[in-house]
Amino acid sequence: MEKVNQIVExxxxxxxxxxxxxxxxxxxxxxxxxxxxxxxxVYLNICNDYVNLLINSSTNQQSESKISExxxxxxxLGWTLGFTMDSLSAFGKIVFFPMADxxxxxxxxxxxxxxxxxxxPINIAVYNLFAETWQRTVSLQKIALQELSAPLIPIxxxxxxxxxxxxxxxxxxxxxMENLLQGVVKHRAQVVLIDITGVPxxxxxxxxxxxxxxxxxxxxxxxxIIVGIRPEIAQTIVNLGINLTQVMTKSSLQKGIExxxxxxxxxxxxxxE
Amino acid sequence: MVARIPILKLYxxxxxxxxxxxxxxxxxxxxxxxxxxxxxxxxxGVVLDLTSIDVIDSFIAKxxxxxxxxxxxxxxxxxxxxxxxxxxxxxxxxGIHLQEVLTALDLEKGLETLQRExxxxxxxxNPM
Numbered sequence: 032m033e034k035v036n037q038i039v040e041x042x043x044x045x046x047x048x049x050x051x052x053x054x055x056x057x058x059x060x061x062x063x064x065x066x067x068x069x070x071x072x073v074y075l076n077i078c079n080d081y082v083n084l085l086i087n088s089s090t091n092q093q094s095e096s097k098i099s100e101x102x103x104x105x106x107x108l109g110w111t112l113g114f115t116m117d118s119l120s121a122f123g124k125i126v127f128f129p130m131a132d133x134x135x136x137x138x139x140x141x142x143x144x145x146x147x148x149x150x151x152p153i154n155i156a157v158y159n160l161f162a163e164t165w166q167r168t169v170s171l172q173k174i175a176l177q178e179l180s181a182p183l184i185p186i187x188x189x190x191x192x193x194x195x196x197x198x199x200x201x202x203x204x205x206x207x208m209e210n211l212l213q214g215v216v217k218h219r220a221q222v223v224l225i226d227i228t229g230v231p232x233x234x235x236x237x238x239x240x241x242x243x244x245x246x247x248x249x250x251x252x253x254x255x256i257i258v259g260i261r262p263e264i265a266q267t268i269v270n271l272g273i274n275l276t277q278v279m280t281k282s283s284l285q286k287g288i289e290x291x292x293x294x295x296x297x298x299x300x301x302x303x304e
Numbered sequence: 305m306v307a308r309i310p311i312l313k314l315y316x317x318x319x320x321x322x323x324x325x326x327x328x329x330x331x332x333x334x335x336x337x338x339x340x341x342x343x344x345x346x347x348x349g350v351v352l353d354l355t356s357i358d359v360i361d362s363f364i365a366k367x368x369x370x371x372x373x374x375x376x377x378x379x380x381x382x383x384x385x386x387x388x389x390x391x392x393x394x395x396x397x398x399g400i401h402l403q404e405v406l407t408a409l410d411l412e413k414g415l416e417t418l419q420r421e422x423x424x425x426x427x428x429x430n431p432m
Contacts, residue, residue: 212389219409246401247392252385252409277403 035149038142039086041130050078052125057118077104081122088153098153102160112161119154181207183214189221190291192284196229204240211244215253222291223248226284228259238273245278254294255279258287306333311341317349317418318342318380321411323356331367338371342378349418350375353411355386365400372405381406381421385414 042049054074080101087097105115127146131139180203185191193211215223225241227233233241245255257280260268268275281287292298306329312319318341326334338350352368372382383406387395395402406421408414 208393209389212392216389216409221409221413243396247389247396250384250387250392250395250402250407251389252387252407252413 035145038126038130038146038149042082042126043086045129046082049122049125050075050082053118053122054078056121056125060114060117060121073108077108078122080104081119084153085150088149095156098156099160102157102164105157106161106164112158112165115161116158119157123150177206181210183210183218183223185218185220186288187292187295187297189219189295190224190288191215191218191220191222192224192226194226194229198232199230199237199240201236201240204237204244207240208244208247212247212251215248215251220253222254222256222294224256224258224284224287224291226259226287227257227264228261228284230264233264233267235271235273238268238271238275242275242278256281256287256290258282258284306330308337309334311338313341313345313347316347316422317351317415318345318347319351319353321353321355325357325359326364326367328363331364335367335371335374339374339378342375342380348380349422350380350382351385351411351414351418352382353385353414354388354391355410357391358388360391360394362398362400365395365398369400369402369405372402381418383408383414383418383421386410 054071054077057074057078058071084097084101110118123146127142131142134142176197179196181193181195183191183193191214193207193214195207199207211223211225214220225244227241230237241257245257248255255278257275257278260280260282279290281290289299307324309320309322309326309330318338320334320338341347342350368384372384375382384402385408387407406414406417408417
């Protein structure tokens with residue numbers, strides 16, 4: 032590993048030059064035009080941090096927390112994983128080529144091997160942490176989405192409503208169905224309104240899930256009305272040849288509530304003359 | 305000896321509450337018993353309460369569907385009550401929709417439904 036010490040020495044001696052070259056190259060490489068938003072100083076800082084990381088790791092045991100700190104910084108800047116990988120490999124080239132000029136071919140191979148052994152673990156750690164951070168974000172968002180997924184709201188005695196917002200996939204359809212049925216039994220609902228005003232696309236699969244849900248609702252002993260069918264949704268449903276005839280449908284929530292009240296033998300009257 | 309499910313007569317209706325998981329033999333026995341009872345009493349309404357059933361398999365679901373169809377042929381309306389959410393999901397996923405079957409949330413609502421469907425007939429004492 033004595034080559035590593037040479038490289039570290041070289042990096043330490045030419046540090047300013049390397050950092051400057053590297054950050055300039057990063058700005059050129061940044062296709063996402065983050066450069067327009069971020070100042071050059073930000074790049075310089077990032078480059079400095081990385082070089083610090085490398086030098087520290089060669090002298091003492093590499094500290095996980097330092098690497099994770101560095102990665103967090105990158106993620107917060109909004110760099111993509113691809114860009115991060117490109118930039119780290121660019122650093123390798125900047126350090127490597129000027130050094131390689133001064134050495135023989137045989138030494139170069141040793142250099143490459145040693146260099147790789149030294150820098151790979153750090154880079155891999157950075158990539159892993161990067162991916163982990165994203166995964167964490169995604170799973171948090173998934174949980175948040177599930178919480179918002181399908182509330183069931185009792186609006187009158189025996190009448191409940193489930194507003195659906197957003198795209199419905201199989202997983203969500205399942206939780207919708209479970210919530211719906213448990214809610215119907217819990218609230219002792221006679222009529223359930225499913226409001227699909229907020230569902231952007233109704234394709235065969237979504238329609239299938241809705242029909243299944245309404246069948247299941249019928250089996251537990253309540254009636255189901257689909258409300259909020261917009262003109263374009265009506266068109267899609269007919270064009271796709273989906274048969275919704277066994278399900279009661281209404282155009283708006285208001286009409287649905289009126290129908291539901293009628294089904295439970297009630298009506299809204301105005302108190303004024 | 306197969307366990308038999310009790311079938312109670314209430315005015316002109318039959319009342320069945322299934323209290324434990326049905327096995328295949330019990331289900332078949334039940335089908336026969338119910339049809340005989342309908343024939344015997346001339347009942348024109350049946351309330352089948354499934355509140356205690358948490359799991360249902362395709363065979364039992366089929367038998368239930370058959371029983372409902374057969375009862376209808378014999379002139380008795382069937383109301384299923386207290387189907388648990390999990391059971392409803394299973395039935396729908398198995399493709400057993402039990403079309404045209406009346407359902408109600410619980411026994412009380414089921415009796416109300418039957419009364420509405422049959423009119424006065426349900427509570428009149430059996431003419432026979």
